[in-house]
Amino acid sequence: MHHAILGPGGVGGLIGACLAHFGEEVTMVVRPEALDQYPRQLTLESPYGHFVAPIERSAQVPACDVVWVTVKTTQLEAALRSFSPSTAVRGIVPLQNGIDHVALLRDRYRAEPVLAGVFAGETERVAPGHIVHRTPFARLNLIAKARPLLESALDRFRRLGFTGDFIEDEATLLWTKLVFLAPIALTTSAADLPVGGILSSPEWRSRLESSVREACAVAKAEGANVDPESGIPLLLKLPPGMKSSMQKDIEHGNPTELDAIGGRILRGGARFGIPVPITTMLVEMVAARAQQTEQKSA
16 A cells, blocks of 8 residues: 655654555655655664665655654644645544544545544654654554554554554544543653653652543543543553653754643533643643743744
């Protein structure tokens, strides 16, 4: 099959490199001004292996089987300018953090099936076309409607070392990630500590666990089947040196996904009358840190 990757960063690079390694046709969609300098191959360093895989490059999303949308939510609108609604594709798979991007894509591309997915793992683009996958895990879950199109691909990802499955309920698929991503992203970013620093501090660990429970309460109100008591122990096993992408964005002075991650929980809490005081406090702390970093770099 032919896959287009809209967003050649850490996640998009990992997905593209693996698909190309499997022998699939892969086109990386990059900014027009970066096209000539972008390499014709992807280099991946991962616990699953180190390899180099050939790819095609384009400034526009080509006609293909699957478009993987892997840009950050802050970059989504700009990235979609390279994707014409008339481009023939069989499926669009967004892997953004948050919830609301799925409805946005469905409203924009009514003719193509938007097949929700989520990815978990720490990846980083260290140079154009050079991806480092740092965590000893990578999880890729897809909505069950994607099975006819992507069952073979997901099976190959799993044989490489990924975990993942097809999930029947979309709310559960999306919220299962957000209820654990948000607390990690918010606490590491607010404290400017890696995961190990959060877990070794009684105060920050308490905030982490409280924010998980708040997020789960909102998720359940929106129809998701999530359980904080089964998920919290998994957070405690994360690599101690792991940093969240939001934390890295603040360090580098980049826009954060605070609204898509933390703001989505605040809006859900307000909608259903669910108190989320710890999440509110963390969002305010992260916003203040991001502003301070921006002012220093100005």
